[in-house]
Amino acid sequence: MDCIHVTEIRCYGYIGYLPEEQVLGQWFEVDVSLWLDLSVAGKSDAIEDTLDYRTTIDTVKQLVKSSKFALVETLACAIASSILEAEKVTQVRVRVTKPSAPIPDFGGKICIDITRSKQQ
Template sequence: MKDKIVLNNMEFYGFHGVYEYERELGQRFYVDLEMTLDLSTAGETDTLEDTLDYVSVYNKVKNVLENTKFKLLEALVQHIADTVLSFSLVQEVAVRVRKQVMPIPGHFNIVQVEITRERKS
C-alpha cells in the first residue's frame, strides 16, 4: 500500500528539553507526519467517514505537544507516533520533529528527530 496523508510543518509551542529552562520557557516545535493507510474506499465514496480525519490527528498531536513535557525529542516523537497509530486506519507513520533552539555551541539551523513506526498486529 502506498496511499498517504501528509501533514507538513505543523507549528506548536511546547515545553520539552533536557534542561529545566527549556521546560519552563518553552519554544517552537515543527512537526511533519506521513501516514500510510488505504484511501481507496474514500476515493470511491467521497465521504469523511471512509478516511482519516486529519483535523482530529492535528488536534491530538497539538495536545501532545502543548500539554505534556518530555526531556528528549526521541520520547516526544515516539509518543506522537503512538498517538497517530491509535487511529485505526493508520498502518504506518513517519514522524519528524524539529526545534531551532538548542544548548549546543556552534552554528546550524535546526535539530530534527525522525522515526517510522508500523501498527503492531
C-alpha cells in the same frame, strides 16, 4: 499503500533536556505521514472513509503543548503511538524539528525522524 502527509504543524512546548527549556519552552515543528488505504475514500468522496486529519493535527498540538519530556525522541514516539491508535492508520512517520535548539554557536535545526507500524 496510500499516504497522507501533514506538514509544518507548528506549536509551542516545554520539551527539552535543559531545565530552562522546560520552563521557558520553545517552538517545535512536526510533520507526519500516515499510511492507510484510501481507495474507498477515493471512490466514495466521504470523509468517514478516510482519516480526518484535523484530529491528527489536534493530537500533535495537544501532545507538544502538554508534554514535559526531556527528550524530543520521547515526544516523537508519543506522537507516533497516539496516531497509531486510529483504526485506519497502519504506519506513521513522525518528524519533530526543534528550529532553535539552545546550543551555542549553532544556527541549524535538530530533527528526530521515526517510523512506527501497528503490530499485526
